Amino acid sequence: MKIRWLVLLVIVLVMLSYLSTNFTTLNPRLGLWESAGQGNLTSGSVNIPGLSSPVNVTIDASGVAHIQASNMNDLMFAQGYYSASQRLFQMELEALLASGNLSKYIGASGVSSDQAMRLIGLPGNAWTLEQAYISDYPQYYGYLQSYSAGVNAYINTSSASNHLGFKLLGMQPFHWTVFYTLCWQQYMSWSLTTGAAEPLQSALIYNALGYQNATLLWPYYPYYTQNITMVPGDGTVLGHNLSQLGVSPNQFWAQNWYGQNATGVNTSLLKTMSPLIRGALANISDPFGMPGAHELGSPVGSNSWVVGGNYTKSRVPMMANDPHLPLTVPSIWIPMQLEAPGINVTGWDLAGIPGILIGHTSKTSWGLTTPEGNSANEYLETLHGNSYLYNGTWHSMAVQNYTLVGKSYSIYYTNNGPLISRNQNYGISLNWASKQPSFDLVAELGLDQSSNYSQMLQALQIWGSPPQNFAMATLHHVGYITAGFYPMIKEVVNNTAIDVIGSRSLLNGSNPAYEPIGNVPFNQLPQATNPARGYMFAPNQPTVGKNYMHPFVGGFWASGGRAQTIYHFLKGHQNTTIQDMMALQSNVSDYWALMFAPYLVNALHGMTMNQTETAAYNQLSSWNYTTYQNQVGITVYWYLTAEMYNMTFDKVYSSVNLSSVPTPFITTAIHLAQTNQSSVWFHGNFTTLVRQAFARETTLLGSKLGSVNNWTWGRVHLLEIASPTGIAALGIGPIPIWGGSHTVSVGTVPRALLIPEPYVSVGSSLRTIASPGTGQFYGVMPGGPSENILSYYFSNQLNMWINHEYYNMNDQKAVAVIRYE
Amino acid sequence: MNKTFVASGIVVSVGLAYASLFTIQYAFGAILLGIPLMVLGKKYSGIAGFLIGLVSSLTIYLLYPLSSVSELGGIVQQIIGIPSLALIVLFPLMYGLIGAVSALLFTGIREYLEPKAVLTPQEETGKQ
Numbered sequence: 001m002k003i004r005w006l007v008l009l010v011i012v013l014v015m016l017s018y019l020s021t022n023f024t025t026l027n028p029r030l031g032l033w034e035s036a037g038q039g040n041l042t043s044g045s046v047n048i049p050g051l052s053s054p055v056n057v058t059i060d061a062s063g064v065a066h067i068q069a070s071n072m073n074d075l076m077f078a079q080g081y082y083s084a085s086q087r088l089f090q091m092e093l094e095a096l097l098a099s100g101n102l103s104k105y106i107g108a109s110g111v112s113s114d115q116a117m118r119l120i121g122l123p124g125n126a127w128t129l130e131q132a133y134i135s136d137y138p139q140y141y142g143y144l145q146s147y148s149a150g151v152n153a154y155i156n157t158s159s160a161s162n163h164l165g166f167k168l169l170g171m172q173p174f175h176w177t178v179f180y181t182l183c184w185q186q187y188m189s190w191s192l193t194t195g196a197a198e199p200l201q202s203a204l205i206y207n208a209l210g211y212q213n214a215t216l217l218w219p220y221y222p223y224y225t226q227n228i229t230m231v232p233g234d235g236t237v238l239g240h241n242l243s244q245l246g247v248s249p250n251q252f253w254a255q256n257w258y259g260q261n262a263t264g265v266n267t268s269l270l271k272t273m274s275p276l277i278r279g280a281l282a283n284i285s286d287p288f289g290m291p292g293a294h295e296l297g298s299p300v301g302s303n304s305w306v307v308g309g310n311y312t313k314s315r316v317p318m319m320a321n322d323p324h325l326p327l328t329v330p331s332i333w334i335p336m337q338l339e340a341p342g343i344n345v346t347g348w349d350l351a352g353i354p355g356i357l358i359g360h361t362s363k364t365s366w367g368l369t370t371p372e373g374n375s376a377n378e379y380l381e382t383l384h385g386n387s388y389l390y391n392g393t394w395h396s397m398a399v400q401n402y403t404l405v406g407k408s409y410s411i412y413y414t415n416n417g418p419l420i421s422r423n424q425n426y427g428i429s430l431n432w433a434s435k436q437p438s439f440d441l442v443a444e445l446g447l448d449q450s451s452n453y454s455q456m457l458q459a460l461q462i463w464g465s466p467p468q469n470f471a472m473a474t475l476h477h478v479g480y481i482t483a484g485f486y487p488m489i490k491e492v493v494n495n496t497a498i499d500v501i502g503s504r505s506l507l508n509g510s511n512p513a514y515e516p517i518g519n520v521p522f523n524q525l526p527q528a529t530n531p532a533r534g535y536m537f538a539p540n541q542p543t544v545g546k547n548y549m550h551p552f553v554g555g556f557w558a559s560g561g562r563a564q565t566i567y568h569f570l571k572g573h574q575n576t577t578i579q580d581m582m583a584l585q586s587n588v589s590d591y592w593a594l595m596f597a598p599y600l601v602n603a604l605h606g607m608t609m610n611q612t613e614t615a616a617y618n619q620l621s622s623w624n625y626t627t628y629q630n631q632v633g634i635t636v637y638w639y640l641t642a643e644m645y646n647m648t649f650d651k652v653y654s655s656v657n658l659s660s661v662p663t664p665f666i667t668t669a670i671h672l673a674q675t676n677q678s679s680v681w682f683h684g685n686f687t688t689l690v691r692q693a694f695a696r697e698t699t700l701l702g703s704k705l706g707s708v709n710n711w712t713w714g715r716v717h718l719l720e721i722a723s724p725t726g727i728a729a730l731g732i733g734p735i736p737i738w739g740g741s742h743t744v745s746v747g748t749v750p751r752a753l754l755i756p757e758p759y760v761s762v763g764s765s766l767r768t769i770a771s772p773g774t775g776q777f778y779g780v781m782p783g784g785p786s787e788n789i790l791s792y793y794f795s796n797q798l799n800m801w802i803n804h805e806y807y808n809m810n811d812q813k814a815v816a817v818i819r820y821e
Numbered sequence: 822m823n824k825t826f827v828a829s830g831i832v833v834s835v836g837l838a839y840a841s842l843f844t845i846q847y848a849f850g851a852i853l854l855g856i857p858l859m860v861l862g863k864k865y866s867g868i869a870g871f872l873i874g875l876v877s878s879l880t881i882y883l884l885y886p887l888s889s890v891s892e893l894g895g896i897v898q899q900i901i902g903i904p905s906l907a908l909i910v911l912f913p914l915m916y917g918l919i920g921a922v923s924a925l926l927f928t929g930i931r932e933y934l935e936p937k938a939v940l941t942p943q944e945e946t947g948k949q
Contacts, residue, residue, distance in 0.1 A: 003933065006926065006929045006930060009922055009925055009926040009929060010926060013852065013926060016849070016922060017848075017849035017852070019915070020848030020916075023911055023912050023915055024848075026908060027847075027848070027912055028879070028881035029843055030843075030845075030846045032893065033890060033893065035893060036885040036886065036892075036893045037884060037885040037886075037889070164893075727900055728899070729896045729897075729900045730900075789892075790889045790893055
């Protein structure tokens with residue numbers, strides 16, 4: 001062969017080799033295809049350095065892992081190893097997100113998220129919490145370390161880098177530490193914190209529309225919720241109430257809680273602060289965070305209820321819980337049982353955090369919902385250069401510098417917390433209760449090891465952030481407590497000092513009178529045990545009545561539609577059974593529609609209608625208020641109210657630069673329809689408004705969906721369970737789905753004039769029903785334990801979840817036994 | 822070259838092809854499989870290099886459930902827009918192509934360095 005041919009071959013070889021570097025991901029052995037070999041869990045043994053004695057992991061037919069260890073540290077280690085084996089990519093992605101390090105892996109597109117996480121203080125709080133664990137709870141810090149060691153033991157295996165997410169993004173797993181676990185705890189805490197954005201949004205409404213309209217659109221207690229609070233009664237807790245302090249509830253709630261007397265901020269000055277407030281809202285919003293988590297009327301909520309032994313057919317207590325969170329595949333939850341001497345608990349843990357957060361032992365069960373009262377407050381700060389004014393004196397702001405993608409950033413701190421927005425000589429600081437060390441793992445493991453009611457209450461004394469409504473049922477007791485840090489602010493009403501929770505607007509950061517004076521003591525938190533009426537419930541409605549001794553001025557509750565359905569169902573179901581509990585958890589009736597639709601039908605009655613309008617009217621007037629996929633009545637109702645809002649609230653909001661702020665609950669429209677049909681919000685005539693909206697919606701739906709019989713809810717109301725990567729191919733859906741924003745079995749959707757509506761992305765992230773007294777425990781989740789899209793366990797429980805069916809968690813056959821040794 | 826020598830070259834090449842697939846992420850690992858194929862004549866070394874590269878990398882897929890490979894191909898197709906079959910055969914084709922060029926190159930080098938005068942007629946025949 002001639003030399004020139006050899007040279008040519010060398011050149012071709014070099015070119016091909018260079019070209020081939022683009023195809024490394026497709027290498028059949030070392031590329032993404034290896035993920036295809038990581039399907040299902042099979043029996044066998046795994047050698048894991050770091051365990052002191054062998055651990056058995058039994059996988060049952062529903063995909064629940066039952067981990068049995070001979071001591072607590074091995075149990076935590078094995079939980080970390082198993083969790084990583086199922087969810088390592090998810091855990092690491094979430095750790096990067098929560099620690100403000102996303103941009104290190106995904107570049108500039110992660111910068112705004114990282115800035116928000118650092119500004120809010122997630123990594124800083126996690127670091128503080130870790131130091132506090134080391135000094136105050138070394139035993140529990142040891143558990144956290146064991147969990148991390150288990151995660152790292154898995155990372156050290158060859159399987160770790162084969163998780164599809166790593167392959168697709170070209171990432172390698174990084175070493176796990178306790179810090180990442182605590183960052184994720186902080187992230188979850190932040191996502192479920194009330195008071196982060198709500199006072200800012202309500203301040204914008206107050207500035208734009210005034211006090212009368214602010215309280216009309218967002219009353220302190222939502223309409224129709226006064227008699228359906230979590231704690232039954234007027235607000236008296238353990239014998240104490242507001243009236244005993246010398247202020248009647250009527251006096252207290254007649255105050256303007258937006259005004260200068262309540263906040264210390266001059267109303268005229270506040271009106272000029274709207275741009276600053278909008279800046280703060282933008283700066284603390286995370287583009288990758290839970291959608292709508294920090295909004296007035298947030299879709300992130302939950303259901304829970306308990307029924308006492310005096311009200312059940314079995315004469316023993318029962319509990320139900322389904323937390324409404326963004327639905328993702330993989331889920332944020334992993335179902336499992338943890339068993340070792342002193343602990344035997346089954347339920348769901350948050351991937352990346354040890355222990356079981358929602359679950360049951362053989363004698364106790366518990367669930368969580370979000371109480372929607374402020375555990376964060378925002379302060380208006382007076383600034384000059386790098387100093388802030390406090391109590392008449394200028395103080396230097398602390399500063400923290402950091403670098404992202406080669407660019408430097410700074411965070412400034414006043415005594416209240418980080419400055420989340422600044423405009424010349426004014427700024428807004430965030431005072432979030434989670435900056436106090438919150439030893440939630442200690443509380444969680446206390447629940448996991450509990451065997452009676454008092455042990456559960458004792459464990460919850462340690463719970464800090466975020467405050468949660470804990471539903472509890474044991475062999476003999478049921479009850480609730482809203483546990484956690486609620487900072488109190490001293491207000492004065494009729495010359496009487498009242499320690500209230502939160503605010504409706506910005507507080508004066510320069511005046512010490514508005515500083516938090518401590519947290520609500522545990523025995524004064526909203527709570528009740530064994531209610532005489534036999535049941536309690538906490539689906540994000542007001543936790544306690546208006547006579548509560550620490551009024552929730554910063555209470556940004558849900559509309560109460562789910563609470564109404566639960567209340568009326570339980571009221572009519574004395575001798576409640578497990579099947580009743582399941583039926584209630586599966587309920588897709590819209591209580592607010594039941595109240596509002598008759599007004600709409602009445603307004604349309606007598607209207608001159610074309611054929612389509614007549615057919616739509618017939619559907620609406622004969623609708624039974626359920627929201628199944630094949631229903632047409634809900635579609636007519638939903639788009640009719642959407643058109644009404646578009647013609648009224650949306651229009652006004654837009655005209656006063658409030659488009660980014662949520663419009664009021666449907667209950668405001670119901671209230672006005674009941675009390676003032678000639679309201680300016682209805683353009684002076686409710687009937688005319690309804691008829692105009694009806695004509696518009698029938699034209700819209702007819703043009704998009706054809707004849708009225710085709711206007712089924714399932715065509716416009718679709719579920720998408722997204723991948724945290726944002727890659728559509730790694731998600732599930734869209735699937736026609738039941739439910740609405742106010743149904744117990746929820747299918748939250750924004751009120752938009754789109755066909756289909758934006759996909760449902762928030763819903764019941766798990767469902768559980770427990771009756772420790774009869775040993776009955778049921779559960780289901782929309783997915784499975786694995787993050788591997790090729791695994792059976794990726795979505796093995798999804799169909800059961802969609803069909804409102806349950807796994808009997810006590811009666812599942814073992815399908816694989818894995819021995820860690 | 823005698824048949825044993827040629828067979829040995831092919832066996833070693835197959836071994837190197839698999840070794841490379843299990844240890845080197847890049848397709849240019851196929852350069853290794855071409856080296857022992859220099860014992861073949863230039864007429865066959867290129868074909869042998871291509872086939873060994875293509876078949877060895879395709880057989881790797883047998884390590885996994887084929888339904889999972891197909892499903893994963895479908896998912897990746899949705900992400901990057903390349904048909905799943907192309908995704909599956911792209912690396913093996915590239916691996917085979919590099920193996921072929923490598924084999925031709927090393928055969929050429931051997932021929933270039935090896936004086937023709939010392940070749941026996943049998944070897945000359947084998948080379949062809």
